[in-house]
Amino acid sequence: MSTTEPIATDAPTDHDREALRELPPSAKLVAKALEYNDQLTQSQLAEETLLPGRTVRYALNRLEEIGVVDARFSFTDARKRVYSLQTE
Template sequence: MSSNSFDELPCSAKLVYKILEFYGPMTFSQLRNQTKLPTSTLRQALRVLKENGMINAGICLEDIRSRIYSLTECIELAKDV
């Protein structure tokens, strides 16, 4: 991820990204509780991050009705270099 693409993200998307970076994978409700963002704003932030390839959404094994969001591996690996 280039710093320019991150800088161009909405503030809500940056917040969600940083929360996932700090805490690791989370469900939608966990993100909502952690960020305190309104539901529609959080959905928009997740959509923007997914469209930019910055996060993945998978099925939560504890509750298959929920999705779990995490940073994409390529971004996590790039930070380690």
Template sequence: MTRSPSAKLVYKVLESEEELTQKELVEETLLASRTVRYALKRLKKIGIVEEDIYFADARQSLYKITESKHTACE
């Protein structure tokens, strides 16, 4: 996956929570907002996490594990 401990933590939280906003990930992981943003960028770049529209607040995005990665782990 990735060597970044923060990216691994973000991935594990998404694995258990299904979908979260960046703000929720900051709250769940207790990491700095900038650190979560960087981890999400790395995870998206390698195709493990995907970004979607958060309809409750269009200023935010929802993040989730890519379907192919999620079903491969089950």
């Protein structure tokens, strides 16, 4: 591995951090929970952050708008979506 290659990480980049500053505290908390946990569903995020499900949904929408969060369908339950921080 070359020392000039960037190391892939799930941590937000400087650009992401700048965009996060403009978001409400709930979105920042959800982003931080996803930083510590690789992938979580909306209900798991609500449990992890102690936020109401509706607030988590709003936070996820805001994070998706700025391109910080990826969402995909769960393999175990197609009715649920799994969220993770977007990787570069």
